[in-house]
Amino acid sequence: MPELPEVETIARTLAPQVVGRTITSTHILRPASLAAGTALVPALAGGRIQHVARRGKLLTLGLAPAGSAGAFPVPVPGLPPAALYLVFHLKMTGSLFVHSPDAAPGKHTRLMFDLCRNGVAESRLFFNDIRTFGYCRVMAPEDFAAWKFFTSLGSEPLSTDNQNIAKALGHGKMRIKAALLDQRRLAGVGNIYADESLFRAKIAPQTKTADLSRTALLRLAASLKAVLQQAVRECGSSIRDYRDAAGNAGAFQNSFMVYGRKGEKCKICESPLQCSNVAGRTTIHCPRCQKQS
DNA sequence: ACGCGTGCCTGTTGGC
């Protein structure tokens, strides 16, 4: 389930395989996986991939039309300019891989993009998604910049200072775990990194944000950044079958203190870890270590 | 306006 570190890793490993290539054709195996921009699909042909970027959990490919000098009047905040964007949300089971140009779609292949370099067919970009929650949108910059989900995304935790992270998390009446998962407050945090950052900050996930001191919120901000930074360094977490765009597994799952460790002993105090449901999500925490507010 | 519960989807897991 790609969260910020996984999407960042996928973007980094995908970029060298696709930047500079031109899309020659698009294969839509499951129309519903193309959530918007069907009318723009013909415009992809001849588009040259300029960059791969990430915003929250969204992964974007920015295209320039063939021969363009690169003047793109409508900017998309937080992303490099492009004439047209391919925007992916991988949700739980989406993945992106580059295969040979004649590779056949698999059972879970939803979209394929043929890529050429210097006029020669080079590869085929696959969007696979077992559970079909993920999607791809083809968007002109003005549509992208006006897309409600995109415009309501909160700031990037790794480029926001601790005071502003504490501010983003600290208001309202939510439980702190729900606030961490709220993409309008901070973009990119999912269930894994919410639980892991709460453990490291010694905060119980069900605590109401209003009951947390400024000190606790600042500690959580620092823990969240540290966890995300380490996970990016370790190329994300591979549980089940997550792989980056180069086919490599991540390593951060080896550093999990709580996620997926229901009933196991806390690595700090050896108390059994408690499983509960907070904000509609499976939540694991240590009832002994996570008490500070 | 905000917070919360539910549905979407399919492969895997675990209980009986």
Added chain:
DNA sequence: TGCCAACAGGCACGCG
């Protein structure tokens, strides 16, 4: 051993 309910979870949506 086999069946099947429960589970995984990000986000859209509807309700209060």
